[in-house]
Amino acid sequence: MKNKISLILMVMVIMVVFGSTHAQTLDWLKIHGFGGWAYAKTNGNNFLIGNEDGNWRTSQFALNLTANPYSKLSINTQLFLQSGLQQDDIELDYVFGEWAFVDAFRLRIGKIKSPIGLYSEIYDVGTLRPFYMLPVGMYYGPGLFPKSYVGLGATGNIVLNEKFEFQYDLLFGEMDFQTFKLEMPIGFNPITGPVMGKVNFTPIGREVIGGKITVLPIIQGLKIGFSYLNMDIWTSRDGGPLQRDDTIQNRVYITSGHFEYLTDFISLRSELYAINEDVKTHGGYIEAAVMFLKNWQAGVSYDWYENTTESSVERTMVKSLMDHSSIGLTLNYWVNPNLVLKASYYRVDGNGFAQPDWIHENYFAGTLEEKTNVFIAGTQFSF
Amino acid sequence: MKKITLLTFCMIVILALISGQSLAQSYKVIVNKDSSVSSLTKDQISKLFLKKVTRFTDGTSALPVDLVSDNSIRQAFSEDIHGQSVASVRKYWQKQIFSGRGVPPAEKPTDREVIAYVEANPGAIGYVSASAVTGDVKEINIID
Secondary structure, eight states, X not given: OHHHHHHHHHHHHHHHHHHHHHHHHOTTEEEEEEEEEEEEEESSSEETTBXXXXXXXXXXXXXXXXXXXXXXEEEEEEEEEEEOSSOEEEEEEEEEEEEEEETTEEEEEEEEEOOOTTTGGGTTOGGGSSSSSOOIIIIISSOOSOSEEEEEEEEEEEEEETTEEEEEEEXXXXXXXXXXXXXXXXXXXXXXXXXXXXXXXXXXXXXXXXXXXXXXXXXXXXXXXXXXXXXXXXXXXXXXXXXXXXXXXXXXXEEEEEEEEEOSSEEEEEEEEEEETTSOEEEEEEEEEEEETTTEEEEEEEEEEEEOOHHHHHHOSOGGGGEEEEEEEEEEEEEETTEEEEEEEEEEESSSSEEOSSHHHHHHHTOOOSEEEEEEEEEEEEO | OHHHHHXXXXXXXXXXXXXXXXXXXXXXXXXXXXXOOOEEEHHHHHHHHXXXXXXXXXXXXXXEEEXXXXXXXXXXXXXXXXXXXXXXXXXXXHHHHHTTSOOOOEEESSHHHXXXXXXXXXXXXXXXXXXXXXSSEEEOEEEO
């Protein structure tokens, strides 16, 4: 797998080197990309890209192509490669065509970037955020905001007057959510009791309808918005056939609100979300960063997540698995707007997303740590 | 003491006016000579260059062209028209590119190349230094 990724990376670098020259001569084709590399260490639990031993295994690279064969038609695609602690991935983030009838109505078809929230569309682009990682309690942990959906979408920009405009997105289709592992009994030993194992669950949202509306009021740099998704949830267990989860009978709906204020020196972002009906989860984050001494940036964040789904709470003895909160601090050096060095620290509370290899074993042994310190240092770039 | 305060205030006002004037005078906005557009507000120009609006008021498709990022005229244009630094505008385009929402205007390294681009493309709109000789293109009025 690593050889394949290296080979593809090499081909991409060659494409970028030759392609960028080529793209300048072809006005209808643009090549861009982004990536990053990080070291991550924790003081015990595994937390996303970090583990107790510390590792340099997290690297990402994406190649983005935009073609405009006609003025009203654009074709967009992005190939994403990732090497990490848990697995290596190669995926097509999106590939879709867009026909611009007018500025206020553009029709999209294909595997389309999910417009929900502030960061779904720019999920892995590290030069567009202050922290190396996205807010965990919203984007990575619960995995509720996928990068893309397959289906049909509409988007538009409506300028009401000089100082007031809004953007909208509508979507219909199917969404793949992030695969997650659950530690659960997979057998029974008459001497030792239940045998614990890890099971992969991949939820899929079917007949998804939703959208986002963002208002850009009079203050430059300010955005306020609201997103909504409504869907049937089907789940595949360890790559098996898709089935409806007995505990999720009704259509699930996710609502979220977002706020963003960006200037040359300050960035402020906050989002809140809630899932209702049979799955009950809520969370959010607040993130602030300030530039100083021209190239330096300091940032602070707080994010949280709470799962109050009755069936999930009943299923586990380890209550800290239902919660997560973290305070993050970051210090960044921006070489230029396309290249940044970041050093971030998180103090994580709860085992929602910070867990040892075997949770129940540690829980019964009394060694389950609910608090985790995480250090991440890395570089991120875009072109 | 009051005199000093008043004097300082006057000097600040004068400096602000001078710097504002020099900013506005350091570039001019040009369109193709066949374009019917003769004047645009700063906000209209900003929306055309950020591709939030893709047509002129007469309905023709707009084809904006920028100077390269490190050009001082680009910096003056960005501050005056967008009210943002070039770095902030580049961030805006990063976001548009990677969310599959659009790509930035073509960039040219010199005034001469911007003028040639505007001459060659009927819907083109660009900006060049105020001192540039703009033979076969039309300079437009910028309304505050």
